[in-house]
Amino acid sequence: MGEQPIDRQIKQHADALNAALDRMMNERRGQVPQRLWEAMQYSLLAGGKRVRPALMLQCLRACGSDADIMPAAMSIECMHTYSLIHDDLPSMDNDDLRRGMPTCHKRFDEATAILAADALQALSFELLAMQQADAAIRIRLIRLLAAAAGDSGMVGGQAMDMQADAAGVSGLPEVERIHAMKTGALLRYSCEAGARLAGASDVAVAACCRFGEAVGLLFQITDDILDATASSEALGKSAGKDAAQGKATYVSLLGLAGARAKAGATHRAALEAAGLLGEDGKSLQAFATYIMERGQ
Amino acid sequence: MGEQPIDRQIKQHADALNAALDRMMNERRGQVPQRLWEAMQYSLLAGGKRVRPALMLQCLRACGSDADIMPAAMSIECMHTYSLIHDDLPSMDNDDLRRGMPTCHKRFDEATAILAADALQALSFELLAMQQADAAIRIRLIRLLAAAAGDSGMVGGQAMDMQADAAGVSGLPEVERIHAMKTGALLRYSCEAGARLAGASDVAVAACCRFGEAVGLLFQITDDILDATASSEALGKSAGKDAAQGKATYVSLLGLAGARAKAGATHRAALEAAGLLGEDGKSLQAFATYIMERGQ
Numbered sequence: 001m002g003e004q005p006i007d008r009q010i011k012q013h014a015d016a017l018n019a020a021l022d023r024m025m026n027e028r029r030g031q032v033p034q035r036l037w038e039a040m041q042y043s044l045l046a047g048g049k050r051v052r053p054a055l056m057l058q059c060l061r062a063c064g065s066d067a068d069i070m071p072a073a074m075s076i077e078c079m080h081t082y083s084l085i086h087d088d089l090p091s092m093d094n095d096d097l098r099r100g101m102p103t104c105h106k107r108f109d110e111a112t113a114i115l116a117a118d119a120l121q122a123l124s125f126e127l128l129a130m131q132q133a134d135a136a137i138r139i140r141l142i143r144l145l146a147a148a149a150g151d152s153g154m155v156g157g158q159a160m161d162m163q164a165d166a167a168g169v170s171g172l173p174e175v176e177r178i179h180a181m182k183t184g185a186l187l188r189y190s191c192e193a194g195a196r197l198a199g200a201s202d203v204a205v206a207a208c209c210r211f212g213e214a215v216g217l218l219f220q221i222t223d224d225i226l227d228a229t230a231s232s233e234a235l236g237k238s239a240g241k242d243a244a245q246g247k248a249t250y251v252s253l254l255g256l257a258g259a260r261a262k263a264g265a266t267h268r269a270a271l272e273a274a275g276l277l278g279e280d281g282k283s284l285q286a287f288a289t290y291i292m293e294r295g296q
Numbered sequence: 297m298g299e300q301p302i303d304r305q306i307k308q309h310a311d312a313l314n315a316a317l318d319r320m321m322n323e324r325r326g327q328v329p330q331r332l333w334e335a336m337q338y339s340l341l342a343g344g345k346r347v348r349p350a351l352m353l354q355c356l357r358a359c360g361s362d363a364d365i366m367p368a369a370m371s372i373e374c375m376h377t378y379s380l381i382h383d384d385l386p387s388m389d390n391d392d393l394r395r396g397m398p399t400c401h402k403r404f405d406e407a408t409a410i411l412a413a414d415a416l417q418a419l420s421f422e423l424l425a426m427q428q429a430d431a432a433i434r435i436r437l438i439r440l441l442a443a444a445a446g447d448s449g450m451v452g453g454q455a456m457d458m459q460a461d462a463a464g465v466s467g468l469p470e471v472e473r474i475h476a477m478k479t480g481a482l483l484r485y486s487c488e489a490g491a492r493l494a495g496a497s498d499v500a501v502a503a504c505c506r507f508g509e510a511v512g513l514l515f516q517i518t519d520d521i522l523d524a525t526a527s528s529e530a531l532g533k534s535a536g537k538d539a540a541q542g543k544a545t546y547v548s549l550l551g552l553a554g555a556r557a558k559a560g561a562t563h564r565a566a567l568e569a570a571g572l573l574g575e576d577g578k579s580l581q582a583f584a585t586y587i588m589e590r591g592q
Binding site for chain 1 (some may be wrong): 416418
């Protein structure tokens, strides 16, 4: 499988993950109130590239393991999905569309959406606790996941993002801090978790963390570039929304050429971090290039 | 301390817990966006009897341990507080007051309230993972907590409660199922966690679970009785709200006398479960009687 192009590998990871999520949700069906279950299922299986589980799996393999980490991979996707549902709510980003489909609160209702996401957060920790691994490693990952998802990570970043939007345009350092918390922390965690589940050395874990940070930043820059250049149809969500809302992005702060230059430098940082893993890091380098090319 | 009356013991547990929560929040202050931090602090330290941590501690002691379980006690209170914040939201129970103070979304805003609660859920798991105990025990507790809090527990119960309210009055079996999920699961977990942290035998763990189930039910019945009989001032929230909303409660389904009879029977079941622990179960019996007398 290491021989296949990265986009095919990502597609295969996503297919396997979707099948596992679907099996898990079907097993839960009888124990969960019907409408709540439907809302969880709707958002969890709404598609997406499943970048976080793919990063986790690629880092696991780059650290020399082929262990089954499906529970940990499902866990990170539950956490990500919960955050999307809450971010879309009327009192937050007030989005009607997500991946070309009505958002959870549009398809169901606000209360159901809030609760479905709350349940997905709990499920994320439950799945991680069920991952086959030493209990001490699982405890460590649970602490890392909680920190990445909580008040000094993803949730904190969303709170800062909303404050920044309300206060008007902010500068590059603040935008970088917001993204590092809001999206970066969970992407970094995905890479670190893959390495730790492989039982990697401290040096290899550190390399995966650095890779995760660079890829997280690259992901955000290319997202901003896509928002400024792609059509809504291609994105599956409203394009040009950032500019329309006067939101501070890498494009608004650096211009399109500047944002592309920054993407290039960040891409090189990701290649370098993956290079620390030697030959095994090649698939991570391909992954970084795949993210990079989204924004071209 | 076992010699003191139960209400004094509960007060002492609450004081120690509040001090520990306050210390923890102050340590986090610099790492969390200011407004998010304020909302978390506001709701987490808004008072309350801290029944869940008290139950956990009493079960720990009834199982013969005096270990320091403050992280696990703080964890359960973070989980409970997050659920109160979300339950109070306009799209859910739409409450303006909680413990005589403006609810979180009233004092701050809806987005901040949603995010503060989200962060408290993550913090709950983080604290539990930090509890001093064998990693295998911690993993077990994390799975139990996630199940008690998630789609087949607390969140599922809230979803069912809202569906039942919308569909009109429902019967006793449904009301019991809703309460067992919405409030019972977390109270039962608190008791089981105390026993497991004490390294109790399977028999003692099972006794604490049965005690937790009975006390959870007793708690709900006395809550319904109080709503029907006490003043808003005494409750610190709007009294008579259940009847005004045509909500199915133990009082509406069984009448006041019937609800009191059921409380009596449930109280006896709690005494019996605690009795399985012998002399050590006496403080649990006092606890059950304390809950019982709320509704007199």
